[in-house]
Amino acid sequence: MDVTLAYGEDGLVVPVPDDATVVVPTEQPPLADEAGAVARALHEPVTGPALGELVARAARVVVVFPDLTRPMPNRTVLPPLLAELEALGAGPERVELLCATGTHRQATAAEMADLIGPDLVARYRVHDHRADDEESHVTVGEVDGTAVRVDARYVAADLRICTGFVEPHFFAGYSGGPKAVVPGLAATETILEAHRPWRIADPRATWTVTDGNPVHDFVRAATALCPPQLVLDVAIDRARRLTAVFCGPLPEGHTAACEYVGRHAVVGVDGRFDVVLSTNGGHPLDRNLYQAVKGMAAAERVVVDHGTIVVAAPCGDGVPAGSAFARILAAAERPEDLLAPAGPAEVDRWQAQVLGRILQRADVWLCAEGLTDEEVRTAQLRPVADVGAAVKEALARAGLGGRLCVLPEGPLTVATSG
Numbered sequence: 001m002d003v004t005l006a007y008g009e010d011g012l013v014v015p016v017p018d019d020a021t022v023v024v025p026t027e028q029p030p031l032a033d034e035a036g037a038v039a040r041a042l043h044e045p046v047t048g049p050a051l052g053e054l055v056a057r058a059a060r061v062v063v064v065f066p067d068l069t070r071p072m073p074n075r076t077v078l079p080p081l082l083a084e085l086e087a088l089g090a091g092p093e094r095v096e097l098l099c100a101t102g103t104h105r106q107a108t109a110a111e112m113a114d115l116i117g118p119d120l121v122a123r124y125r126v127h128d129h130r131a132d133d134e135e136s137h138v139t140v141g142e143v144d145g146t147a148v149r150v151d152a153r154y155v156a157a158d159l160r161i162c163t164g165f166v167e168p169h170f171f172a173g174y175s176g177g178p179k180a181v182v183p184g185l186a187a188t189e190t191i192l193e194a195h196r197p198w199r200i201a202d203p204r205a206t207w208t209v210t211d212g213n214p215v216h217d218f219v220r221a222a223t224a225l226c227p228p229q230l231v232l233d234v235a236i237d238r239a240r241r242l243t244a245v246f247c248g249p250l251p252e253g254h255t256a257a258c259e260y261v262g263r264h265a266v267v268g269v270d271g272r273f274d275v276v277l278s279t280n281g282g283h284p285l286d287r288n289l290y291q292a293v294k295g296m297a298a299a300e301r302v303v304v305d306h307g308t309i310v311v312a313a314p315c316g317d318g319v320p321a322g323s324a325f326a327r328i329l330a331a332a333e334r335p336e337d338l339l340a341p342a343g344p345a346e347v348d349r350w351q352a353q354v355l356g357r358i359l360q361r362a363d364v365w366l367c368a369e370g371l372t373d374e375e376v377r378t379a380q381l382r383p384v385a386d387v388g389a390a391v392k393e394a395l396a397r398a399g400l401g402g403r404l405c406v407l408p409e410g411p412l413t414v415a416t417s418g
Helices: 034-043 049-053 072-089 109-116 118-123 154-158 189-196 197-201 213-222 252-265 289-300 324-331 348-359 375-379 387-398
Strands: 002-005 012-015 061-066 094-099 124-130 137-143 148-150 159-165 230-236 242-248 266-268 273-279 303-314 362-369 404-407 413-415
Touching: 002 273, 002 404, 012 124, 012 159, 012 387, 034 049, 034 072, 034 230, 034 242, 034 387, 049 118, 061 154, 072 109, 072 118, 072 159, 094 109, 094 154, 109 118, 109 124, 109 213, 118 213, 137 154, 137 213, 148 154, 148 189, 189 252, 197 348, 213 375, 230 252, 242 387, 252 266, 273 289, 289 362, 289 404, 303 348, 303 387, 324 348, 324 404, 362 387
Parallel strands: 061 094, 061 159, 094 124, 159 230, 266 413, 273 303, 273 404, 303 362
Antiparallel strands: 002 012, 137 148, 230 242
């Protein structure tokens, strides 16, 4: 049978055996009136004051939105939110838009216009966060002995609104909610603390786990030092259309969104599989190799020891070249070398740590048109040009009775073998 994989912007059709287990989330119908749903959520939050009450007390407003590595439908969510603010008297002169990049790169002018729409870029002040710009952050408190430093524009605002897309996250439990602030708007040293090797290595630092997850615990505590008064989290379908909207203060608004997503994104399967075919959820999630580790981690959950993971992710932005992740990969010769050494944390080490853990369990074959074979091999992965042929070869290697699991949406679905 043919399976359509989420690959880049257009997808990739791949033939697989008829007896393959294909795992997709329980798709929810898109909302008929997306803008109306956003407006209603702002006026009828799950708890706490509505937007109108909050705006009345605020001279300066910031609206935080995810960066270009996330499939957040900013152009769907931001316009009705900003229209509601403007109707309440908070127009562009009182509102600033903050792009929560974490340690990711800043967007070009064209990318920002594409991300949120040229009209918003023209009418509003838009700030693209830089974690390494020390002077642009202020200390808001301390967690686990580490100073929590957050973007000064965010801290100075009277009303802080964070928007986000909620999906299962491979070590933070779920995206969205407090992650918009830490790591989204945090300084490098604060981000490093959130991603310390011991936190990443903890078995509770995994998909859909928030309570007791040392990564999420730090993120939640750090954000609570200067929390947003309102979080607007959404759930989406494969076409990036809204299926649900949740609004309220932390943690209630985010918790409601996580519960909704968890009911539909977690799918049980029968045991583990010799071969797992995965993706990184399509554009923009699969724009580089760093992000593609998430799709590998999704497959890791259901692959047998010494099995094979085949991943399709175009990686149009490369590793990316010149990144800390690229440097860590180039210096490693074995999976063990990717695991975090003793000593201070470093940027991108967390992604390498997860990759090293995966490679200790399974071989990973990667189809990525944006990477050279040498770049793929430097990451200790095997380059493949034809996904269907790679799956066929991996099953042949597994021998008679080899089983295949397909994750067409990659990390957007959490397969669990119980």
